[in-house]
Amino acid sequence: MGLRKTGGALLAATLLGAGIVVGCGGNDGVEPADVVLRGGKVVTMDGERRIAQAVAVRGGRIAFVGSDAEAARRIGSGTKVIELGGRMLMPGFIDAHLHALAGGRALLVCDLAYAPLTRTQLAQRLQACLDATPEATPDTWLEAVNWDRQSTASLDGDPTRALLDGLVTKRPIAVTSADFHSVLANSRAFALAGIDAATPDPAGGKFLRDGSGKPTGICEDAAGFQLKAAIPPDSEADQLKQGRAALAALREQGITTFMDAAADEAHLRVFKALRTAGELTARVNLAINLDPATANSAPAQAIAQAKALAARADAGDAAPAPGVAARVVKVFMDGVVNAPADTGALLTPYLQNIGTEAAPQWAPGDNLGQLYYTPASLQALMLAAADAGLDMHLHATGERGVRTVLDAVAATRQARPGADFRPAIAHAETVAVADYARFAALDVMATMSFQWAQRAPYSIGETESHLGAERFGRMEPFGSLQRAGARVVHGSDWPIDPFDTFLALKVGVTRAGDPANPHSAASFAPVFEGPINADPALSRDAVLAAATIHAARQLRLERQIGSLEAGKFADLIVLERDFLTVPDEALGRNRVLLTMVGGQVVAGREAFAGTVPPQRAALSSGVRVLSPRGSTGHAIPAQVPGAPHGHGDRHRH
Ligand SMILES: [Zn+2]
Ligand SMILES: [Zn+2]
Structure with a gap:
């Protein structure tokens, strides 16, 4: 009651609310809340998209959503009151596809953040990372990621190992390029890897060499993997640090629930340990990654193994305090549609250049x-999953990959009519127009990474040429899918891209990047500005729904989270600026000022810094990351345990 509607019923609803306040003044019969947040614009994301002023929280759940006047009745002597000062409050973000440990790992290494660096600047950035870790032993590798090799090469030529050998350190150094095809290493790294002039080039890779055959420092493709094989695998203690770093980044971004889209034993161990230690600040959902060899040849066995792991991970029914759930299996249907990989499964072939480079x-x-x-084999696997009570999350980037999934869902629906099976296709970057309506008809969710609908090095240029104008013209079809009735869900795919929820949502609304946001390709060069193509965008409401209530449904949590309604868990965030009214160009420059999970404030800044309980604040101050502002991207070192993907290119999402 007392809620305003956004639409035509605004006046009537306001009057009704006012009448009730007059009639029910006083505290009689209403239990005082633990926390009241008031004086804001509360965007509930409920079925009627009501807007309110205040939220009352009791026992980790939402006790009341409505007017300030009504909320006043819930304020007792022990109630903590948080003044919102007119700011927008909404349900916590739910990120339905990311890679938590890989993301945490990327935060803990040296991030070059795609910056166009001269050789001198590159050396300065690496020295700064070395200087920031004085406790590292001479044998501790320095790993740096997101190096823009093309920029350095065009600014003043490819660097060699001599540049790194000139740094003040004895440590081995490996610098991985943002496109993932190159690794620059110092002489110590080459020595530890046992690679010298006598080492042959591996299949699918190359060591750049000087006139005498000695490797110059740059290792391409498989040669880079060969060098980085010398880096010791992460220990369990390292993985725990990665989990902590990931949780810190998540709560700063206002993500209160996430799904790890390629989970294994390590994720189970890390997040159960953090839960036991009381450090879990987001609801953890694990999609158990299936081994393709077993899943193809012995689907029942693959599902039984995943079910056993899920049973050990899953903590049962969700409660207000965040826990760990595992009710999904992850399948990779195809590769990636980005050039030069061209491994996403298409219905008609990739194009190739039969002319010259000039023409x-x-x-x-x-x-x-x-x-x-x-x-x-997919149909057998999907039926086994459905029968085991596991949902399926399927990576499919090409239209043939997507169609094969839709066909398998159709077969599953026919074989098990009425079963509550909730498949989601992740990415769906190219979809045949004829298949748009099948998402709704078969109740398949489309879990998209909106930021990929910006012009970027990976989306235009070669990728555009290889897909061809017609197919490129309908790439990233989240707007078309929604118009055809599909439920569109957002998943960041962090750390494949920089972790920036508002930038992703902005691209969802405009299909263009943001020249003023350093995480956006549009900030690098004018060629990356403007919309990617003419396919439709989503409304602001639709992108918020994708990151809240629709994502909750993917995780079977739509009755517990995803909207602000009495009885649901108190997962909410306060934004710096009103997402529903800021100009389009400012959508991607917003910030989360307060994050609450299960009624506990887990992050707060500026005016809300004082709302974080001291023990919680201490948790965050113990997490040290090398990367600035949680910026990471395309940063998963190849062949590292816990790295999300098996397919060997940059977009290993
Ligand atoms: Zn993927
Ligand atoms: Zn992914």
Whole structure:
């Protein structure tokens, strides 16, 4: 009651609310709240999209949503009152697809953040990272990520190991490029890896060499993997640090629930340990990654193994205090549609240049990309998952990958009519127009990473040419899918990209990056400004729904979280600026000022810094990250345990 509606019923609803306040003044019969947040614009994201002023929290749940006047009745002597000062309050963000330990790991290494660096600047940045870790032993590797090799090369030429050998350190150093195809290493790293002039180039890779055959320092593709194989695997203590760093980044961004989209034993161990220690500040959902070999040849066995792991991880019914759930299996259907990989499974071939570089002529070749499951093997696997009570999250980037999933869901729906099975297709970057309506008809969620609908090095140029104008013109079809009735869900895929929820939501609304946001490709060069193509965008309400109530449904938590309604868990965030009214260009420059999970404030800044309990604040101050402002991206070192993907290119999401 007392809630305003956004639409035409505004006046009537306000009057009704006012009448009730007059009639029910006083505290009689109402239990005092633990916390009241008041004086704000409360965007509930409930079914009627009501807007309120205040929220009362009791026992970790929302006790009341409505007017300030009514909330006043819930304030007792022990109630903590948080004044919102007119700011927007909404349900906590739910990130339905990310890679938590890999993300935490990327925060803990040296992030070059795609900056266009001269060789001197590159050396300065690396020295700063070395200087920031004085406790590291001479044998501790310095790993740096997100190096823009092309920029350095065009500014003043490719660097060599001599540049790194000139740094003040004895440590081995490996610098991985943002496009993931190159590693620059120092002489100590080459020595530890046992690579010298006598070492042959591996298949699928190359050591750049000087006239005498000695490696210059840059290792391309498989040669980079060979060098980095010398880096010791992460210990369990390292993984715990990665989990802590990830949780710190999540609560700063206002993400109160997430799904790890390629979980294994390490995720289970880390997040259960953090829960036991009382350090869990987000609801953890694990999608158990299936081994493709077993899943293809012995689907029942693969599902039984995943079910056993899920049973050990899952803590049962969700409660206000955050826990760990595991009710989803993860399947990779195909590769990636980005050039030069061209491994996403398409219905018609990738184009290839049959002209010259100066006068290119693009024509279909014979590459249709790769499908990692036959239709029959996927159907067997999906039926086994549905029968085991596990939902399925399927990576599919190409239209043939997507169609094969939809066909398997159709078969599953037919075989098990009425079963509450909730499949989601992750990415769905290219979808045949004829398949748009099948998402709604088959109740398949589309879990998209909105930021990919910006012009970027990975989306235009070669990728545009290889897909061809028609297919590129409908790339990232989240708006078209929604118009066809699909439930669109947001997943950041962090750390494949910089972790920036508001930038992603902004691209969802405008299909263009933000030249003023350093996480956006549009900040690098004018060629990356403007919309990616003419396919439709989403409304502001739709992107918020994708990151709240729709994401909750993917996780079977729509009755507990995803909107602000009495009885639901008190997961909420306060924004610096009103997402519903800021100008389009400012959508991606917002910030979360307060994050509450299960009624506990887990992060707060500026006016809300004092709302964080001291023991919680101490937790965050114990997390030291090398990367600035939680900025990371494309940063998963290859062949590192816990790295999300098996397919060997940059977009290993
Ligand atoms: Zn993926
Ligand atoms: Zn992913």
